Amino acid sequence: MSEGGATTPGLVCSHHHLYSALARGMPPPPRTPDGFAEILELVWWRLDRALDLEMLEWSAKLGALEALESGCTAIVDHHESPSAIEGSLDVIAAACAEVGVRISCCYGVTDRHGVDGARRGLAENDRFLTAGGRGYVGVHASFTCTNDTLAAAADLARRHGVGVHIHVAEGPPDADAAQRLAGLSDERWLLIHGVHLPTVHGLEGTIVHNPRSNMNNAVGYANPVRFADVNPIALGTDGIGADMLDEFRVAYARLREHDVTAGPDAPWEWLAHGWALMPEARNDTVRWSYPSDDPWHLAYTPGVHALDVTIDGDQVLANGVATRIDPVEVRAKASEQAQRLFAALDELD
Template sequence: MLILGNGRVITRDVKNPYLENGAVAIDGATIKKVGSLDDVRAAYPRAEFMDVKGKLIMPAFINTHEHIYSAFARGLSIKGYSPDGFLEILDGQWWTIDRNLTLEDTYLSAMATYIDCIKNGVTTIFDHHASFGAIRDSLFHIEKAAKETGVRSCLCYEVSDRDGKEKAKDSVIENAEFIKHALKDNTGMIAGMMGMHAQFTISDETMELAAANKPDGVGYHIHVAEGIEDLHHCLKHYGKRIVDRLYDWDILGEKTLLGHCIYVNKHEMDLIKDTNTMVVHNPESNMGNACGCPPTMELVHKGILTGLGTDGYTHDMIESWKVANILHKHHLCDAGAAWAEVPQMLFEGNPQIANRYFEQKLGVLEEGAAADVIVMNYDPLTPFGADNCNGHILFGMNGRDVVTTVANGKILMKDRELQHIDEAKVMADCRQAAGALAKRING
């Protein structure tokens, strides 16, 4: 048994939201007790004690839309790449990268991403993978990295016709085989979905193939209306809006996650709401690709389960929160916008999304919940408590303030040192693989 204590505790438990000098007792993969330092230590006097020395204890973060395959894009220069619009960004950069990835590249990209997640206090991710140069077994290579690093992962492969029917078929099969594998997993750390790129790269034939091969009990993870071009394509080729097309293919539902949803109207929002479908907002990616600002505040106000992701742009969920906060204020010309909605997405929406795939309760420090806990090095210079802790996190912290990360009851990082990973070797291997990738791309 392990006790983390002698710090401020933000629990995200509405019945017991904050403890000035508290502790969290962990037994195996589960939180056993949350309370005052004296009470918890008295209850378990023989437990190993980690003194956080006044630092902040809180639930680990969840990222509901990641892209592991983008890890080697950092600093990559592609010859002739000068995009004019979102479609040229996709084809000129992201699809060029994923067409050149090997299975080893995918594994190392996952290792690099998971290391960054741990360092930013993220212990659960929903990843949307693409590696059209090496499709089959790619999700299993990511799972290998997930198990080695200890990060809870819901994985899928990006089905698309963009590289032909055979690769689309391989993508569907990769999803189906991994989902079946994940459904047999009893660790509570791995799940699978039927991944799809976006409707504008998926024909009716491939939609039918995906539906026929999707095991029961899981949904889809798909980009929706990320660019205006996606909407225009759907209207031109199918005579309907994107969410209507997805509805007609029975893609919507409580297990399905829609990424972005920038160009959706009120009718589509009603369909999303009525089908209890999930949405994830990725503010930095939307801004960086000049795709536009989604009606996220309206989605949240309508009662649609909405989460916060990064789209691979960062692995720091506080950074994503900061950007979402100012994006919607700026877009709506309303300084009062996004104060409540974005932390709701991060601290309530993301755990609810995750708990549609993982049984043990996530995102909260309470008895019986998953033992996913982080310690942050933060010394407040103004009063700190349950009523203003979000303001302290938003304006006073970032992901690199995480000093200790515990996932599923295992200490993954302590005092900024990874505990079970040879980080120097992984980074050396990544640098070598990323250099080789750049040479393949640029000839």
């Protein structure tokens, strides 16, 4: 324990959408969404269509900066920008490198934009991984992909020696995901959400729990302890920032709703499993504003933030301020790009 606060390894966000950092303050959808399917159609699928590479750069920088300020030194990102696919993963990786945060990238392949859109998404994953980028083959979700596209993504991942990073059974439209993906997965896959997965589902890989997002989208509770004997469990945010201590607290509160005898140990283990996905983060150091790193303390102590962060031997946060970039500039540029994004959203059908 360092003077003034506990010291831990860097935390890992095991599922993020850095492109959503500009979404705060966005104009309302054309009508109020009525359920999960319309939330996707009227909010998030409109947002990703409006993105260009300049918006993405500053969205990623803002998301990485906020991760750093929250003691999160590594992000597993899942990206979609159907109007700006080619090169998008390079933009995200470069933005995070500039801030100093570790990043694993993928592009979420989907057939929502036709056969050519799916082909371009697969090609972006292939190009990035072939060039030595760190990441997965991304797939949006089984319910927005044909069987051929799912098989092509699984084959591409095997050829690159990586897993597939895919939303699985998040809401009712994807409730049959286990059947659609049967025989395709392996232990390297990231299975995001799993809310509507049966307890016995037959899929290999790590299930990533995103409690705040699941509550926000009113899709239900994944109750991830039911998978623990078969699948490792990790913790992500699904794009709601990268404050992993906050996500841990919500994960614990949700678990307590279903089991009043539960302590914070299981949600803490879910958070710690991020180190299995990005093991280098174990070598990073974070000095916190609170004197204890006991999960029983952190589960009930809001407002804990990072004071100093060292990544790969380089101090990238000192006394709460990023050292590689100018936080004021990042926030100002991100605000400018957010206004461009909002204008683009107003022009969409």
